[in-house]
Amino acid sequence: MIGVIKIGKLIIIALTLLLIGGNAFIALGEPDSPIELASDDVKLDNILKHIYFLSSIGSRYPGYPGCEKAANYIYNYLANELGLNTFTLSYRALIPYDQNSTLTILRPIRKTFRVYALSPNMVELCRTPPGGVEGELIYVGKSDIESLKDIGGKIVLIDYNSGANWLYLKNLGAKAVIFVEPEDTTIFEEECKIMDIPVNFPRVIVKRKDAKSLLSLLEKERVFVKLNVDVFWKEVELRNIFSIIPGTCSDLENIVMIAAHYDAYSAVPALTPAADSASGVATLLEFARVLKKNRPLRTVIIAAFSGSAIGMAGARYFSEQIFYRHWEKPLVINGNRGRVSLKGTDIRLIFVLDLSSESSFMALFAQGAFYGWFDWARVGGLEPLLSYFKKIGSYDDRKWIYELYGRKYRLYIPAIFFGERKVIPYTIVSRLPVIHMGEVFNHAGVLALTFYTVNRFCQGTIADTRDKVNPRNLKPQTELVYQLIYTLLNDPDTHVDNMLKSLLHFPSRTAPRGFALLRGRVWYFDEPSLTLRSDWNQVLDKDDIIVVYVRMISPEEGYRHCFISRANATGFFEIPGLKPSGWALGAYPYEIAVFVIDNRTGQIKWATDQGSLGKSLWPHGTTFTLSSMEEASGMKAVNLVLFKCGVLTLHGCMFDPESLLPLKPEEVKFIVLETTTQKVLEQYGVCTSRLHRTLSLIPFRGSYVFLCQDAVFFLPPDIKVDIVLADVRTNVIIGILRNKRVGLGEYRSIKLCQLEFAKNILEVSRRMLENIRDQPTLAGPLDLAEGYYDSALREYKKGVESKDALRTFTLMFKSLYIARKTLSVLKETYSNIATFTLLLLLLLIPTTLVLEKLLFGYSGPKRIASVLSMYILLLAVLAYIHPGFRVLANPFALLSGMLTIISASLPIVFLLAESYSIIREV
Template sequence: MKIRNVLAIISIYVVVFITFFSSVSLQQKSYSTIPISENVVNFINEVNVSKIIYDTLFLSSLNSRTLGYQGFYRAAEYIVTEFNKYADKVIVHEYKTAMPIEKGSWIYIGPPYNLNVTAYALWPNGGISASVLKNYTGKIYYVREGGFADLDGVNLAESIILMDFNSGRNWLRVASLGAKAVVFIEPSETNQNEALLKGSMSPLNFPRLYVDSKTGEILKSAAERGVPVTINTEMRWEEITGYNIIGEIEGELKDDVIIISTHFDSWSIVPSLSPSAEEAVSTSILLELARCFSKHRPTRTIWLVAYSGHWEGCIGPTEFVEHVMLNSSKRIWTQIGIDISSETPQVDFLNLSPNLASSGLWQAIPSGSFVRTPQFALRFDWVKRQVSDFLSKIDISGLKREESIYTGTHDLLSLVKFNFDIGISGSWAWGWWGTQTSYYILDTEPSLAVDAISFTIRTQYARRSSWLTPLNNFGKIKWNNIIPQTWIISAVCYYFANAPSFGVDWSSIAPKRIYVGVQYILGFSKLSGQTVEFNPETGWYTPIPRALIRMMVYAGNDEHVWPFAYRYKVSDEDGKFIFYGLVPYTPWALDAWKFDENTGDIAYSLDQGFYGLAQGVSGGLTNIAYPLTERVSVLLPMFKCVPVTLFDLIDLRRMRRVAISDVRPPYHMFFSEPARLEVFESASRSRPLFYYVTFGSDGVGVICVKNGTTISITFNPNINELSKPLI
């Protein structure tokens, strides 16, 4: 990968450089005769917090590290440059995925302004519909938060609506009333809940744009004066190359490997604006550990891995496991993930997220609740015992600190909570998620799926309210909470790199393609598939090339999860595609799409009809892969279609949505009703031969049928309570 010159940082931070290079020039001491628990203090003191701050500042200055965007590739170049300074070898592992890439968005404000201003497209609705709207001219109305009072007297039909960003999901109201597009104004403050509510869980093709606050004021003025505007937005799904960057520092035991990892990409509801400074802290710590281990050479070889594809169903770490970990001849002992923020100085040790928590790692018991299989939990017992013992022996009085740094404890162990062996027992409050209060993803989990000893060090009570937004949260970072976490991470990494022995047989924890344990099964299956269309002339299926394929890794019908629930691929010219990392004996759902180049509308969708999935009748193909061995295959039937969008699909008896998630725990709903949206041919009252139906808990549904089909639609908000549809 070509390395380009990186962006210079403003002069106020030059002092950071001076501090950093002064520390680098210090002569390295030899600690070979000092016990490891004393030696680690010197290693921790080697960590330069000023360099961590500098790297965080730089990475957040790139506007967006969203996978596939310019800032992402500049961040990758910077990491390669830094690794080349300290590592013995640097490897850039490439993989293919699909991402919605913004091609350019702008708004022209007519006379007397005559201004062309920059706008930014939002993430596709449902993780599918990337909008295209070219040179559309119309009236613009400012409706504040979009409440009913704000909309009074506004002619919404075919108009362009200007709204405050902090307006919940009220944009769906203006979309349902006929608006052509919505433009959100940059707020001074916002949170991830507001950000995620700016998208729908269904593939609704409705253009949504974002402008900065200064542009927003100009547009407000234009709206007040009745000046027409012209908007242009174009976002398209493209096959892109993602990078996992590996810096290797060779140890005395060069074939024994410890992996230290984090992700360096980011995500925002506005993909072109994703500075995510606090998220970059983990990457900055990884870079600093590279420098420290280059001076304090480890006993075991260190792989420092900077992943991408974190927010895309963990596709980057999954591809790493498939192509690097499972193909390595080295002995990989453990993987330590870094995922910190600054809410607290304490950390959770986690090995499971909601992604795999309901897979083969769990067993049902007669009471109807679930518990962790003891055999699985015992695999991590030695990690807990040895790390606990090591941390308890570290004398932190010798650690460098300022008065402002956290001083509420006298040992590192009191800042740690292990969550390897706690199961659910009558309450969701005691589970594998420890103190985590919202949905999260672990980059180490794909490694766990191949039976490796992998875990992530994550900040306790990590709400991370300023993440996933287009605003830069650098000023919100509480560095006095970051530093104690850095101590713990440095100490744990140092221990695994240098402990004389773990007292564990490596063959029992070695990564495996398929592993059948007592009461649980793990593995890494390969899915081969093809996108096809039924051909009535031949009576069989012909390939559909270059389709967008999604594989669900988590239940996507959740307003706090829907953008991150999928991995994406693009089928080749023969309609073929491959996914890796399917855990056996677990169902994996897929769908497939193609789009109109001029409008962004769905042009091809998955076929649930008679020649497709044949839902409601016997036979048919399946879009559910259920691997039992190392390989599984699937044929995804598609058909050419036109979409129909429905709004306000709610339970009219109670005037509420059919599902409402609880934002507090990471895997919980307040309630969820078994609702059903169906489509029928009006004349025969039977299901169409070709159709597709989907709807989300936000009340938006999309039905795809053949062009020219006359249809009737029914909606039943609770099929257990109502024998007939309510609508």
């Protein structure tokens, strides 16, 4: 009878799984097998209930109300519903907070819509000035360049799924863009909406239903609107939440942590529905319930982390606190059911749940794109764990199929690559870069393995809504993860304890892994005392804050590896979790920039000084690596000097004007000169884009390249400057800007800067042409140069007057190309003139000597005076009749240089002559 009941029970389970559409093959399992526990105890309905609640409470971007509600929900569930001893660890973080951005129709009707600001461009919040920006609203669809007409001064409504085409609008002079909320989108689209340099261009998104109202109105008549982007930097307290499930064994040295993040990311912080993004933490809560009911052999810590959207902040601050500051010295915390004593050595292994219902294909990852590659041969520990999991079931490493108790699952278990073969496993199975919290723990010194759903395209976007959650894909993943983890937690074999004790388990600040701590101080130059000071409360206004921005600048690694922090009133800041460099293991360079921002207006008022004074304390400039123990442990601080500034942005300036291909930052040389003196500025700064290779996958090639072609200059206020851009490889001028000035905190942008470059190059060419226009001997090159000049001037004027975007861009590059050809011909002409003039000056010397001998034949001092007089006379005649002396800006400098060469060579000639005489005598 009992057997019949059991068979009936298994049949019911099989039918249930078939009804929910699981894609695994069902077989009868043993009565007490983990598969039966998974089927009976891990309830998909419970997981979905958590997902639906967490996606209904508003944005879970760190620091937003939804994130705080999620923390309260998780804490209450663990502490009160499950009755677990639960505690929190807090840290502070700086986030962009969208308070209440709005779009108001001014006419023909008056109506206000809530809109949502996109993430900052680096530290630039893109906040509108007090009172907002006003203009005519137009709709451009996907903003294909062929269809854009008369964009300047408009506020533009554009489809969200339009790649980086919004950059055309920025370059054409639009005041702001308003994206229409899409029904569906991808992470590629999200990446195209944010720049990694502080470009101020307001970008918001409007809900679909509100966009329909706007479009309906636009079909009838012209619409005028006012956009108010109300975003500011907010320092918030974020919580990591932990619960302890004591094991039936009293051994507390092999604690296993199961972790997930409960916050979420999207390109629109205030609009982060994050339904599917809750899959990991929802599964974590269900595992906590099942493990509380069926206590495992080994002690488990359930950990829900915040801050994954802001550079893995929660995992980084936890690792710094527990694995470095409390590795052996316990941290005593008050839990809701008693005090907890926790130290780093207690935690032996960490499992991270980073799941998605977009796919049923899962992988086990230890490395990822956040930190990049490191050599497991130097740290060890991962291979025994992967081998253990392979032995629990049956794994086909060619088809990536894992079979357990008759069920088949799609699972990728990576091979371990050692030595010089720098292969990160995610690149084998995923089209997208994979970043996960396990990377943080592995670099911190405790082995972590992440269960990761690969090829997710919608998770982490504004379209990650509840209707996208697919239980059919989530069910097999939760089953398999539970089976593998529960098997390890309950395996009584001593070899499992030995394996756990052999895993990676030591913190290190230096390579080959390493978890570096960056400490630094921000200074300013006090002119009255002529000293550097850091008492910022003496010079900052009430609403000013010091914002520190650090990013890894490797194009292959460091995806979303950037940190934003706040320096205190003494200029001190501390950022944990950077990747150290090793001389034999590769360099991982970072770039740091510090700003003082008026948090009321969003203006940048101070910036990092990259001039001579700024480099006096930190000789590496704004780029550095952390290699030595002193650097990686924070004992050797980074020192940066700030200066008061305004901001000047050049849009689309970093192009090779001949090939029209984008240039990398290291391929462009920037020269910033004071206009009046033409001396290099002592204080200035510049930011250029360094995009991750991920963007090369984006299929929007035409516009995506503009993401990395802007340059932002920070200039001393109220000083006129000239800026020259040159190609480092060829030293050829890319462009010239003249007579630019910004005020303190002022933001100015040069749109269609190739037209500005063309204008300034043409002005230089005009002055050069005027000097040689009347020289008949230069007729050939002069005609060529004048032809280029006239052509470039015509194209420039057409480009300025054109209202058609495609025509404007075409004329812009054409005028710059011809202007550079004009300058090139003129430079070559001037160079030939200078060379020929120098040759004449040299030939004048023997000519003078011969003439003096023929006409006078003096000797002694009288001959010297005669030769000099005759040379000066001939020089005067040449200066009058030869065009070279009138064309060259300073022919006497050329003459003095020539005389210097002659004077320097005379002793050599004398010595050679003396030596020759001695040799002859011998």
